[in-house]
Amino acid sequence: MNANYPNIITVENLAAGYQNNIIWQDANFTIDHGEFVAVIGPNGSGKTTLFRLLLGMQQPIRGKIKIFNTLPKRGNPNIGFVPQRHLIDPEMTIESLELVKLGFSGKRWGFNPFSQKDRKYTFDVLKTVEAEDLAHRSLGTLSGGELQRIFLAEALVSNPDLLLLDEPLSNLDIRRERELVQLIDNVVRARNATALLIAHNINPLLPFLDKVIYIVNGKVAIGKPNEVLTSESLSALYGTHVEVLHGSQGQIAVIGIEENQHHYD
DSSP, X not given: OOOOSSOSEEEEEEEEEETTEXXXXXXXXXXXXXXXXXXXXXXXXXXXHHHHHHTTXXXXXXXXXXXXXXXXXXXOTTEEEEOSOOOOOTTOOOBHHHHHHHHHHTTSXXXXXXXXXXXXXXXXXXXXXXXGGGXXXXXXXXXXXXXXXXXXXXXXXXXXXXXXXXXXXXXXXXXXXXXXXXXXXXXXXXXXXEEEEEOSOOTTTTTTOXXXXXXXXXXXXXXXXHHHSSHHXXXXXXXXXXXXXXXXXXXXXXXXXXXXXXXXX
């Protein structure tokens, strides 16, 4: 880990989109070391666009974005990325250990045998995500929750400062959601890493989050969950009256948008 950067991410007057189509603009925020941040908003609001900017896959329309105090670039080893979709065939026989190994040795040029030291390190990463028992299981036999642990290990194997996770909770049941969020939080705290996680279901994340980035209607709001997820804040973002309701166990539901009701549960 390198803690010499003033901020992990710095965004100033940033506008994002494609050619003349601005998706969102006037974004200003910083993300610090060790923060766990959720990126939320309706489909098509530009959540994945933010990740593309951070990964150097897309250029801003205007404004500035810096990551590790420099411009984003493709293939940055300081970023561990878990994309939204992995196409895993049920007949795939590749072992989990081999996939995680690619995240480690795949960044080297030429032929590189997988040494005993490399193998031990890869196993240690699997232990970090509580998946060492899956090391020799073929990917095609794993459940959704087990696969997410392996993908997380693959992202962690380069020991990155920043994790970008694009909807890792999709298609998981409530128990698996909670387990994965707890695991990600443990990794963030233990490694003093920073994690940005795109999600539709905010409720499993709420006990762990340091910040929320909410993107909607071409606007970006950021702050602590109790600052952003309020009736006043969301009404300003949506440009219409929005009511945030709180459940007895800390869950929230947002009323007044997307066909009059939008639940985060």
